[in-house]
Amino acid sequence: MKILSKEQIYEGDKLTAQRQNISSTELMERAGTQIFNWMHMRMQGAQVPIHVFCGIGNNGGDGLVLARHLVNHGYNVHTYVVNYSDKRSKDFLVNYDRIKQVTKEWPTLMACEEDFPTITPEAIIVDAVFGIGLNRPIADWVKKLFQHFRASKAFTLAIDIPSGLQTDSVPESENDVVWAGYTLSFQSPKLIFFLPETSKYSVQWEVLDIGIDLEYIYKLNTEAELIGKQEVLPIYKPRKRFSHKGSFGHALIVGGSYGKIGSVTLSSKAALVSGVGLVSAYVPKCGYVPLQVALPEAMVITDENEKFISNISFDITPSAIGVGIGIGTQDETLLAFENFLKENKAPLVVDADALNLLSKKTELLALLPKGTVLTPHPKELERLIGEWKDDFDKLNKTKAFSKKHEVIVVVKGANTITVFQDKYYVNTTGNPGLATAGTGDVLMGIIAGLITQGYEPLSASVFGVYLHGKAADIILEDFGYQSMIASYVIDAVAEAYIDLFKQPEQPQVSEAEQEES
Known part of the structure; x- marks a missing residue:
């Protein structure tokens, strides 16, 4: 399995939208729906509290799609917008409007430590704050939010990548990163899942297929490749009947x-x-x-x-x-x-x-x-x-x-x-x-x-x-x-x-x- 870089993932999203004649919003809907399907299959309507924390970029947009589907299926869901900037991605705004149309309990805007909700150990946290595109220093109150997640002892599910992690560097402090029990990675695992200093931020991971163009992935030359049974089978040399030592x-x-x-x-x-x-x-x-x-x-x-x-x-x-x-x-x-x-x-x-x-x-x-x-x-x-x-x-x-x-x-x-x-x-x-x-x-x-x-x-x-x-x-x-x-x-x-x-x-x-x- 190929391990895509951040730049290759962005290019794959762009090409997929072009070749499949869909908008980036539709691709986001597909990704968020896949996350919901994964959760719904495992939870089967269980009424534990689900806290979905959304950033204001595309990762947050994925979280809003998930939250909307959870609401529509009767789950006990609480949605928050981690308001760390006054800038919003286009697809985030589209899905912010959509979730407001299905529930009277609009997402709670968070801007400081006083806005943190109480999270009980039996709850589920969905981390959709930052994605792979994190390119700014994280505000201190957001770092404290991540520490609040960890202190709650609730199960944490990260969307695509634990927030605070980047795909090509090690965080300066372990308090600056979400510690996830499980990460759902879109289309490809991340190299950081396999390195000693960064693997600890996600106990387990799984790849979700969100329909990125297969021809693009097939032709792609990646820096890293994940090796499992399917990758080594073509290497194996069978023995011929009349072989000898x-x-x-x-x-x-x-x-x-x-x-x-x-x-x-x-x-x-x-x-x-x-x-x-x-x-x-x-x-x-x-x-x-x-x-x-x-x-x-x-x-x-x-x-x-x-x-x-x-x-x-x-x-x-x-x-x-x-x-x-x-x-x-x-x-x-x-x-x-x-x-x-x-x-x-x-x-x-x-x-x-x-x-x-x-x-x-x-x-x-x-x-x-x-x-x-x-x-x-x-x-x-x-x-x-x-x-x-x-x-x-x-x-x-x-x-x-x-x-x-x-x-x-x-x-x-x-x-x-x-x-x-x-x-x-x-x-x-x-x-x-x-x-x-x-x-x-x-x-x-x-x-x-x-x-x-x-x-x-x-x-x-x-x-x-x-x-x-x-x-x-x-x-x-x-x-x-x-x-x-x-x-x-x-x-x-x-x-x-x-x-x-x-x-x-x-x-x-x-x-x-x-x-x-």
């Missing part, structure tokens, strides 16, 4: 040091379950017995050093190499890594201490093959790109780093974002159970395994992140967040593959309902 490549996993052989075991096993034909692990001598015992499916090559890697030399021709897990940052290892990069011709996935070695000696970045995949956690990323002031600055710096070095950067987090050149791929799978030792090693092994099988590095990164997160989602019910460990995630990768082709379960229909239909 040589058809799926030979992965090499390089890493480990004394006490950290488990990381290589996890990565090697993850590469195997991703579907590679052969896996070899390159480890110091102390890793030979543990790997042979723990993972008999893998072959083992050892460094001459007993406790850490001091020379990376092998006589196989791997299809792809994953390097860095548990490898350490000793001077001898740094030199071995440098010599390896100078000689290497295979596609690379670089993780963990190999990333720290790159940060330690940045000139080595020039030795990375084009399309190398880097999989840093936040601190490793900071060592590579420098400190950032907020999440948007982090993404911009990562994008610049990707373009400069022609690499793919997998920014790990609650919504892992794969960055390549000017594009962000935002993953939708995964859960807090992945916040445990070894899951990063598993991800590296999966991505290296997919590249080994012939997937392009970018496709392997996007697909690998999805499979990794989906495996964690599948086992969540059995293990919960606290008891999930990396080995369990590996074991569930098979189910993540199978899930790609599962059809959604159809709701059960009783015989009586069938007869009625």
Whole structure:
């Protein structure tokens, strides 16, 4: 699913009105009606108090359309106009007149803190104050209104975007923003829903289709794309009947040091379950017995050093190499890594201490093959790109780093974002159970395994992140967040593959309902 920018949303509204021969007021009516339908289907006439707070722009106009439909269907609705300016949008004024025609209880004008209504915890707040076009400082009394929402403990539903948030920046203070329990986003999600500093302002979100021109969306090139099952299915490579293990490549996993052989075991096993034909692990001598015992499916090559890697030399021709897990940052290892990069011709996935070695000696970045995949956690990323002031600055710096070095950067987090050149791929799978030792090693092994099988590095990164997160989602019910460990995630990768082709379960229909239909 494409994540549209603010400018693209405005352009889509404009083109839709032209191509469908409708006015902007009619498009607003469509949007407001969709919000009403969403609420009405869930509330079924329930008489809890609904407080609809409307700004004086188009977001407020959407709120007025919603309020009018709620009134017409007999809901217990109270409508307010947050009068923060003397300017009104044209469509707001049209719908302000329309709501006055269906109720004697006209919208209450609010202009200061004394106008705030009492809101009980069992009520519903609809936030339609500011939309994506917020371009002015917020008045102090409006900020206090937002704090009043939060203090009420009432469920808050935001229209399109929580008021006070912008689509491309982080608010200066969390008190300047509506904290929504749910956000109904028009046509496309917003990037801010997936960033650590801004996702907290909407616990859940959902996209409402308001009929934006499909041809426009289809042809649109967006900066960000949301990755779910429908986006990864076209990436998947089915196996041919007469394939053999040589058809799926030979992965090499390089890493480990004394006490950290488990990381290589996890990565090697993850590469195997991703579907590679052969896996070899390159480890110091102390890793030979543990790997042979723990993972008999893998072959083992050892460094001459007993406790850490001091020379990376092998006589196989791997299809792809994953390097860095548990490898350490000793001077001898740094030199071995440098010599390896100078000689290497295979596609690379670089993780963990190999990333720290790159940060330690940045000139080595020039030795990375084009399309190398880097999989840093936040601190490793900071060592590579420098400190950032907020999440948007982090993404911009990562994008610049990707373009400069022609690499793919997998920014790990609650919504892992794969960055390549000017594009962000935002993953939708995964859960807090992945916040445990070894899951990063598993991800590296999966991505290296997919590249080994012939997937392009970018496709392997996007697909690998999805499979990794989906495996964690599948086992969540059995293990919960606290008891999930990396080995369990590996074991569930098979189910993540199978899930790609599962059809959604159809709701059960009783015989009586069938007869009625």
